[in-house]
Amino acid sequence: MSIAFFDSGIGGLTVLQEAMRRLPGENFLYFADTLHVPYGTKTLNEVKRYVQQSAELIMKEQVDALVVACNTGTSAAIEELRNTYSHIPVIGMEPAVKPAVRRSHEAGRRVLVFATSLTLSLTKYHDLVDRVDDHKVVDSMPLPELVQYCEQLMFDPQEIEAYFRGKLAGINLDSYGTIVLGCTHFPYYKNILHHLLPPHIELIDGTGGTVDRLCDMLDLPKVPRAAESSVNTSSQTSVPPITFMCSDGNPAYLDKMAQALKYLQSLHA
Template sequence: MTHDTSAPVGVFDSGIGGLSVLRHIQQTLPNESLLYVADSGFAPYGDKPAALILERSIAVTEFLLSQQIKALVIACNTATAAAIAHLRLRYPELIIIGMEPGLKPAALLSQTQTVGVLATRSTLHSDKYQRLSVQLSTETGVNFMPQACIGLVDQIEKADIDSEQIRILLQRYLTPLLDANADTLVLGCTHYPLVTHLIREFVAQHLAGSRPVQLVDTGHAVALQLQRLLIQRGLDRKTAVPTAFTACASGSVERLRQACTQWLNVGPSNISAALVA
């Protein structure tokens, strides 16, 4: 593993969802070079078998290691649940950070003791999520209501985040949670923060201001953890230079370019998008 402070931080997701985490990393660590991989040729991960998600996670990690990364961020809740334990055993010297479901901060925020958890089926069925939800529910008395958002990632991947299809899906998945008195919603997939504005819009309409609802996005916490571990290892980049950003995809490169322009304010000229097998 490289010990070069100027080496990039590798970040990957099944598609464009991880850009929501990468935004936090850019803001928290403006000096770092970032290499993003969208494994869009195999997206979404949420409806794939765990064995395939692990296989793809290893393949993408091997590619990123060939680019001499100094740390790895798995910016995907589904891939974290399926692969992070294996990756940490396989690459013990590499800093590897994954996504947490955000149940603990949500439990602390909730006043109604009811928390809605929006996530993929794979994440909700994972041993990691099951253990954590049961443990925290026992400790805090909070009722965690899992809601698998089938089809939502597919629609967000199309990069039209104001589409009627997304609004219909959000109505379908948010209504039972809000009607059950949930006052806190966990965004348990990195794609979901990209449509936060639509979630807030629907919540405001459905509840007509009767009670506040808080959203939990753990992207900032991931960026802070990355910062802490880079400093701890002496790998943080201290020179104040513009962030170098490279994006690669195993699927549509043009769609990734559009997404980076839309959510990172990075023009196509700043993106070197190459196919990743």
């Protein structure tokens, strides 16, 4: 079975990595819209157009499912994609606000959502928060620069910690129990955030839930999520086949995607 993953850049590799670990018998295609990255600073209509154009290119590869591994792309265009490609499962992402709110009730603390500016401005996000945030505990913070850092493979702990410290200056972190990583680029920085944040703060994202949904839609067995399993991606004896594609056809970016995936795997080694 051929499963396609799509993002504006390398962020969606965080979702692909989890799918590789849990579905080692499948074939994977990863498409990055390098002509238009990042999406988070674009207009809604622009993102809709870019997503549709990218999906047209992906569908030429005869895939069996499409995962929009991009919170901004999902918010902007998932319904149009599902209507256009109703013959296959089209799985989107949303910030993991619902589980974060549930955990906040248990811990008695607030929730902070990190995402792109566009995601946080869209009706889909506000509807999600309104639906689950009965006690008004959710706050939001745009981190558009973090996508650019990730696209530049900027993972130096000192530089990134300085960026986070600047963004979080003046915020009482003791009042927060959960931070939601609402962009697929952001899990690249989980280890740095764990080192920086107070130990009581939990980081969550939508990666595991998205792969759960993919398994359900394709009627595939669910291997436990990474946090629930002692098996690392790096320890697997076989690596599922991956085809990398990008909208500008730049070979250097194809190499960057391979480097980024290798970096992600090293975080779980």
